[in-house]
Amino acid sequence: MSGNVRPETMERITTPELAQAFIDEQIKELRAQIGDKKVLLALSGGVDSSVVAALLIKAVGKQLVCVHVNHGLLRKGEPEQVIEVFRNQMNANLIYVDAVDRFLDKLAGVADPETKRKIIGAEFIRVFEEEARKLDDIDFLGQGTIYPDILESADGVKAHHNVGGLPEDLQFELVEPVKLLFKDEVRVVGKALGLPDGMVFRQPFPGPGLGVRCLGAITRDRLECVRESDAILREEFAKNGLEGKVWQYFTVVPDFKSVGVKDGKRTFAYPVILRAINTTDAMTATVEDVPFSLLQHITNRITHEVEGVNRVLFDLTPKPVATIEWE
Amino acid sequence: MSGNVRPETMERITTPELAQAFIDEQIKELRAQIGDKKVLLALSGGVDSSVVAALLIKAVGKQLVCVHVNHGLLRKGEPEQVIEVFRNQMNANLIYVDAVDRFLDKLAGVADPETKRKIIGAEFIRVFEEEARKLDDIDFLGQGTIYPDILESADGVKAHHNVGGLPEDLQFELVEPVKLLFKDEVRVVGKALGLPDGMVFRQPFPGPGLGVRCLGAITRDRLECVRESDAILREEFAKNGLEGKVWQYFTVVPDFKSVGVKDGKRTFAYPVILRAINTTDAMTATVEDVPFSLLQHITNRITHEVEGVNRVLFDLTPKPVATIEWE
Numbered sequence: 001m002s003g004n005v006r007p008e009t010m011e012r013i014t015t016p017e018l019a020q021a022f023i024d025e026q027i028k029e030l031r032a033q034i035g036d037k038k039v040l041l042a043l044s045g046g047v048d049s050s051v052v053a054a055l056l057i058k059a060v061g062k063q064l065v066c067v068h069v070n071h072g073l074l075r076k077g078e079p080e081q082v083i084e085v086f087r088n089q090m091n092a093n094l095i096y097v098d099a100v101d102r103f104l105d106k107l108a109g110v111a112d113p114e115t116k117r118k119i120i121g122a123e124f125i126r127v128f129e130e131e132a133r134k135l136d137d138i139d140f141l142g143q144g145t146i147y148p149d150i151l152e153s154a155d156g157v158k159a160h161h162n163v164g165g166l167p168e169d170l171q172f173e174l175v176e177p178v179k180l181l182f183k184d185e186v187r188v189v190g191k192a193l194g195l196p197d198g199m200v201f202r203q204p205f206p207g208p209g210l211g212v213r214c215l216g217a218i219t220r221d222r223l224e225c226v227r228e229s230d231a232i233l234r235e236e237f238a239k240n241g242l243e244g245k246v247w248q249y250f251t252v253v254p255d256f257k258s259v260g261v262k263d264g265k266r267t268f269a270y271p272v273i274l275r276a277i278n279t280t281d282a283m284t285a286t287v288e289d290v291p292f293s294l295l296q297h298i299t300n301r302i303t304h305e306v307e308g309v310n311r312v313l314f315d316l317t318p319k320p321v322a323t324i325e326w327e
Numbered sequence: 328m329s330g331n332v333r334p335e336t337m338e339r340i341t342t343p344e345l346a347q348a349f350i351d352e353q354i355k356e357l358r359a360q361i362g363d364k365k366v367l368l369a370l371s372g373g374v375d376s377s378v379v380a381a382l383l384i385k386a387v388g389k390q391l392v393c394v395h396v397n398h399g400l401l402r403k404g405e406p407e408q409v410i411e412v413f414r415n416q417m418n419a420n421l422i423y424v425d426a427v428d429r430f431l432d433k434l435a436g437v438a439d440p441e442t443k444r445k446i447i448g449a450e451f452i453r454v455f456e457e458e459a460r461k462l463d464d465i466d467f468l469g470q471g472t473i474y475p476d477i478l479e480s481a482d483g484v485k486a487h488h489n490v491g492g493l494p495e496d497l498q499f500e501l502v503e504p505v506k507l508l509f510k511d512e513v514r515v516v517g518k519a520l521g522l523p524d525g526m527v528f529r530q531p532f533p534g535p536g537l538g539v540r541c542l543g544a545i546t547r548d549r550l551e552c553v554r555e556s557d558a559i560l561r562e563e564f565a566k567n568g569l570e571g572k573v574w575q576y577f578t579v580v581p582d583f584k585s586v587g588v589k590d591g592k593r594t595f596a597y598p599v600i601l602r603a604i605n606t607t608d609a610m611t612a613t614v615e616d617v618p619f620s621l622l623q624h625i626t627n628r629i630t631h632e633v634e635g636v637n638r639v640l641f642d643l644t645p646k647p648v649a650t651i652e653w654e
Contacts, residue, residue: 113586215585256583258542258653259440261646273640287623292616299643311649313600313640316626319588322638326585 004150006180013185019192022185023055026177030059034140039175041142042128043068043094045082047202048144048178051186053086054193055177056142062093064142067131069124072100072223073209076231085196099127104220111217111255113327120208125165132170141172145179146186203248212327216255221308222270225253228306229272236298242276246288249276251302252315252326260310271311272302277324285319331477333507340512346519349512350382353504357386361467366502368469369455370395370421372409374529375471375505378513380413381520382504383469389420391469394458396451399427399550400536403558412523426454431547438544438582440654447535452492459497468499472506473513530575539654543582548635549597552580555633556599563625569603573615576603578629579642579653587637598638599629604651612646 013019039056043049043066056064066086070079079096086092106119132138178186190200206212210230214223229251237243252273260267274295279285299312315322340346366383370376370393383391393413397406406423413419433446459465505513517527533539537557541550556578564570579600587594601622606612626639642649 215583254581254583256542256581258649260644260649262648267648271644274643289619295643296614299645303644303648311642311644313642313644315638315640316601316622317587317630317638317640318626321589321594321630322585322587 004179006147010180013181013188015188016192019185019189022189023058023192026055027059030056030175030177033175034060034063037063037139038135038137039064039140039142040132040135040138040172041066043082043086044144045074045078045199045202046144046205047183047186047190047200048146049142050085050144050195050199051178051190051193052142052144052176053092054090054190054195056175057086057090057092058193064093065135065138066092066094067097067128068094069097069099069127069131071103071120071124071127071209073103073120073211075205075210075234076227081196081199085199095131097127097131099123102127104218104223107211107218109217113212116211116218117208120211122165129166129170132166139173140175142175142177143179145176147180147182150179201244203250206325212325213250213252215252215327222253222255225270225272225306225309226251229253229302229309232301232305233274233298236294236301237276240291240294242288242290246276246290247278247285248324249274249288251275253309254326258311262310267310269308269310271313272306272309273313273315273326274298275315275324275326277319279319279324282324283319285324287316287318290314331506333474337507340508340515342515343519346512346516349516350385350519353382354386357383357502357504360502361387361390364390364466365462365464366391366467366469367459367462367465367499368393370409370413371471372401372405372526372529373471373532374510374513374517374527375473376469377409377412377471377522377526378505378517378520379469379471379503380419381417381517381522383502384413384417384419385520391420392462392465393419393421394424394455395421396424396426396454396458398430398447398451398454398536400430400447400538402532402537402561403554408523408526412526422458424454424458426450429454431545431550434538434545436544440539443538443545443654444535447538449492456493456497459493466500467502469502469504470506472503474507474509477506528571530577533652539652540577540579542579542654549580549582552597552599552633552636553578556580556629556636556639559628559632560601560625563621563628564603567618567621569615569617573603573617574605574612575651576601576615578602580636581653585638589637594637596635596637598640599633599636600640600642600653601625602642602651602653604646606646606651609651610646612651614643614645617641 013022041053043053053066068082083096087094103123106123110116187200210226211218214226233249233251237249253270257268257270260269276288276290277285278288295314302312303309340349368380370380380393395409410423414421430450433450437443514527537553538545541553560576560578564576580597584595584597603615603617604612605615622641629639630636
């Protein structure tokens with residue numbers, strides 16, 4: 001698939017049959033493009049890179065080398081799921097890089113959100129570059145570019161969010177099999193490829209991951225508060241029919257403590273902020289009316305199961321005047 | 328009324344008739360105790376000191392000198408209400424002390440909650456002492472002691488919350504006309520004395536006032552965020568039938584900002600936390616299930632009417648594991 005303009009005649013992929021036709025066509029095109037060469041792919045576990053990985057595995061099997069970088073800012077269970085799905089189930093050539101300490105050490109004491117984002121982005125490139133240098137004979141770089149990325153880049157609105165910034169001597173030919181698809185089409189294709197629902201219908205997740213939800217300077221204890229409370233929120237939303245209904249939901253932990261009481265003793269601990277919003281275009285967003293009894297149950301679980309937390313707050317603010325994320 | 332033990336035969340004051348009988352008896356007793364001497368009273372505007380003031384005005388008129396200290400940590404409209412009710416309507420001898428700058432200057436940069444409380448308490452005594460020294464021939468000190476204060480002091484649970492700590496040379500004979508009454512009886516008596524509902528049914532308010540709800544080091548801008556958002560919350564709860572139904576409700580502003588967007592521009596401002604709880608004994612408390620539409624309306628008003636605020640959060644945490652206040 002060449003060119004960056006979606007043909008007007010291209011049918012929207014909405015059914016398993018259309019998805020299968022797309023997959024069959026892509027497998028042919030990918031084989032023609034790649035031949036017997038190798039492809040490198042940064043596999044985050046998000047829906048776009050996962051669909052690209054699954055397509056490439058079907059097309060060229062072990063000629064694909066996936067690199068999954070665990071930077072410590074992923075949601076609970078995500079690195080494990082990437083290994084389970086791609087290495088164990090799809091038999092992919094997967095390099096798992098545990099870079100948790102490396103990222104958290106770099107981020108220690110850095111409170112400014114922009115600086116945090118830059119450190120995470122730059123360190124990611126560095127880790128990926130190091131892995132790429134260990135490999136021989138790589139000619140292609142797979143990327144989970146989707147059509148909105150191309151539209152936004154053309155508008156100059158947003159820097160390209162996929163792997164970029166690699167040095168001159170590490171430039172590869174790009175393989176971007178879903179670059180003309182919209183997000184909903186990527187999901188239909190992902191389903192047809194046999195990816196699990198938890199991966200295909202994964203909520204949008206910012207590049208810097210939980211790093212922008214552990215507000216201010218990231219510490220390991222607060223990062224665990226974010227990760228554990230987020231897992232409880234996701235579990236309870238799934239159990240109570242809100243998964244797939246609510247567009248995005250997550251937790252945030254500010255660098256701020258308050259007084260509480262537990263077993264008759266005074267505590268001084270962090271609050272967890274719950275965010276649950278709906279949007280069609282991410283330019284505006286409304287707050288989901290989560291049933292009070294469920295909010296109470298989630299509050300009870302988080303304050304009893306997550307170490308270092310003594311309050312739970314619900315963010316009532318639409319966008320505008322707030323933004324979806326906190327920093 | 329002598330002695331600190333409520334007689335077992337004393338009937339619970341639940342009706343206007345019983346309240347009137349109590350008032351008539353107290354007026355006689357107060358006149359007998361005070362004669363033609365002067366009484367000094369620290370009038371906060373809370374229900375206890377207001378009822379004592381109203382009783383003393385009925386008993387000895389201008390022999391009562393009320394001192395109202397505005398320390399800058401009162402709710403919106405409270406100092407104005409004290410002046411309106413006592414000076415304008417009841418024609419009381421009222422000294423209004425504007426000590427706002429004095430308190431806020433002392434509190435500047437002080438983040439520790441206990442230190443904040445101590446500064447507010449000590450400064451209050453100092454201001455009151457200065458006013459007392461300007462007056463001649465004061466023999467009595469009125470106090471809004473109520474029966475639970477006496478019961479708690481006897482238990483050693485809580486330091487007496489009324490004016491104390493005055494120096495040796497400023498010791499007066501105490502006048503405590505409601506010291507054998509429970510809170511609900513004080514309210515019935517206050518109604519019978521003609522005090523406005525907003526004063527008689529005022530929610531419990533901590534001694535250090537809004538100072539403990541402007542978390543950490545108090546600044547004037549955040550203090551205004553607390554005061555203005557609290558006024559909106561109270562107005563909306565009153566309009567929507569929650570006043571008197573919900574035991575206590577207030578707002579808290581942490582020393583923490585987040586990103587938002589207004590008129591297409593990025594903002595960086597404070598969140599306001601809403602707290603609305605019910606309790607019977609203040610040892611445990613549950614969170615009120617405030618209708619979501621009302622929470623949305625309050626959020627909209629606060630984020631549009633209060634300068635420097637871009638988010639509103641609802642505190643979902645019962646006591647335990649949280650406490651009612653945040654610090």
